[in-house]
Amino acid sequence: MNYIEGKKIENGEESGGKLGFLTRSVHVGNGIDTETGAIRRPITMANSYALPYDPSDLNWSSASGNIYTRNGGANQGYLQEKLASLEEGEDCVVLASGVAALSGVFFALLESGNHIVVSDSTYIAAYRLLNELLPRKYGVRSTLVDSSDVDAVRSAVTPETKLIHIETPSNPTIKISDIAAIAAIAHEAGALLSVDNTFASPYNQRPLALGADLCVESLTKYINGHGDAMGGAVIGRKELIDIIRAEAMVNLGGAISPFNAWLIMRGAVTLPLRVEQHNRSAQFIAEFLEAEDCVRFVSYPGLESHAKHDLAKSQMTKGFGGVMAFGLRGDHEAHNRFVSHLNVITSAVSLGHDESLIVFLGENDERQCLYPDEFHDGFFRLSIGLEDTEDIIMDIRQALRKAE
Numbered sequence: 001m002n003y004i005e006g007k008k009i010e011n012g013e014e015s016g017g018k019l020g021f022l023t024r025s026v027h028v029g030n031g032i033d034t035e036t037g038a039i040r041r042p043i044t045m046a047n048s049y050a051l052p053y054d055p056s057d058l059n060w061s062s063a064s065g066n067i068y069t070r071n072g073g074a075n076q077g078y079l080q081e082k083l084a085s086l087e088e089g090e091d092c093v094v095l096a097s098g099v100a101a102l103s104g105v106f107f108a109l110l111e112s113g114n115h116i117v118v119s120d121s122t123y124i125a126a127y128r129l130l131n132e133l134l135p136r137k138y139g140v141r142s143t144l145v146d147s148s149d150v151d152a153v154r155s156a157v158t159p160e161t162k163l164i165h166i167e168t169p170s171n172p173t174i175k176i177s178d179i180a181a182i183a184a185i186a187h188e189a190g191a192l193l194s195v196d197n198t199f200a201s202p203y204n205q206r207p208l209a210l211g212a213d214l215c216v217e218s219l220t221k222y223i224n225g226h227g228d229a230m231g232g233a234v235i236g237r238k239e240l241i242d243i244i245r246a247e248a249m250v251n252l253g254g255a256i257s258p259f260n261a262w263l264i265m266r267g268a269v270t271l272p273l274r275v276e277q278h279n280r281s282a283q284f285i286a287e288f289l290e291a292e293d294c295v296r297f298v299s300y301p302g303l304e305s306h307a308k309h310d311l312a313k314s315q316m317t318k319g320f321g322g323v324m325a326f327g328l329r330g331d332h333e334a335h336n337r338f339v340s341h342l343n344v345i346t347s348a349v350s351l352g353h354d355e356s357l358i359v360f361l362g363e364n365d366e367r368q369c370l371y372p373d374e375f376h377d378g379f380f381r382l383s384i385g386l387e388d389t390e391d392i393i394m395d396i397r398q399a400l401r402k403a404e
């Protein structure tokens with residue numbers, strides 16, 4: 001069979017100008033299977049790949065050719081191409097989960113005696129790794145800062161600072177931090193900036209283009225989008241990704257399964273369409289919640305009441321994402337009653353799925369002392385899914401009435 005060779009789009013620049021985000025979401029990493037002619041990449045569920053005639057010179061710890069699936073594999077490679085293109089980075093490593101990606105960055109790049117500056121609002125595992133595990137066991141020093149305050153970040157940096165790690169929008173308070181300004185502070189100090197871009201997704205925000213050195217994504221969330229596979233990725237310059245790939249994947253063993261890589265690749269095709277709907281629906285719902293008397297506060301960067309609304313508008317070019325935090329006027333029990341009456345929205349952790357998800361973060365979270373006052377009495381994290389906006393609003397409205 002004579003296939004039309006060269007159909008494969010590698011970095012989106014083969015057709016002349018740089019291809020758009022939607023085109024790259026569809027095509028990059030996909031290609032013709034040369035054995036069957038199938039126009040979709042197959043799932044390669046193999047642990048091992050054929051060795052050359054004389055394998056004695058192979059480096060068994062190498063991640064540069066397919067040897068063993070913990071060194072890299074077909075489906076992992078296709079997904080890495082797509083994500084590097086969408087995040088506008090030189091290289092990408094995909095791993096078993098978002099936390100494998102975070103720990104990959106921290107363990108590969110930090111050593112004892114290093115100092116790190118960390119946002120006081122991050123995913124809980126980033127907090128545990130950077131403020132408890134690495135300081136206690138490996139002699140890394142960390143300083144928590146309000147990263148929405150650029151001056152506070154600048155004052156926290158020391159000559160030993162190796163890494164600044166932020167999340168914007170952040171989990172769970174939806175704090176917005178200035179990526180370009182913090183990148184400049186990091187680089188002046190000879191440090192690196194890593195940005196967890198999970199809440200925004202590359203459709204809404206591209207940290208590398210704003211100056212970050214590394215972009216971390218939990219693929220479990222928006223990029224897969226269907227709530228059925230876990231994965232994580234780090235995107236950045238090849239010299240940094242090579243270190244993370246060798247340590248986090250080959251030596252620490254955080255490899256993603258080929259099937260999960262394939263599922264996430266499939267989900268990523270529709271990322272821009274899904275995020276458009278998440279953005280639009282969440283904006284409507286945040287405005288609806290803010291107008292309800294029984295709602296104590298809403299934190300969503302698309303609201304003018306958000307302290308960093310203008311900054312969010314400038315660095316999130318397509319929209320503000322699908323996640324918000326809010327609290328009710330009412331006690332602990334009123335929050336639980338509200339959730340028990342929801343029918344469309346599911347009470348479960350995670351976010352960025354096709355279905356709307358809500359989680360009540362009660363008053364006992366040890367980190368509440370770090371959060372602004374309104375978060376101290378317990379609050380919800382709500383991830384708006386792809387259902388009809390009116391159905392989500394109707395669901396919230398009837399549950400609020402019943403909880404009152």
Ligand SMILES: *Cc1c(COP(=O)(O)O)cnc(C)c1O
Nearest residue numbers: 097098099123171198218220231
């Ligand atoms: C969920 C999440 C993670 C962790 O990802 P997993 O895939 O669950 O390991 C990291 N960062 C953020 C912002 C997240 O929301």
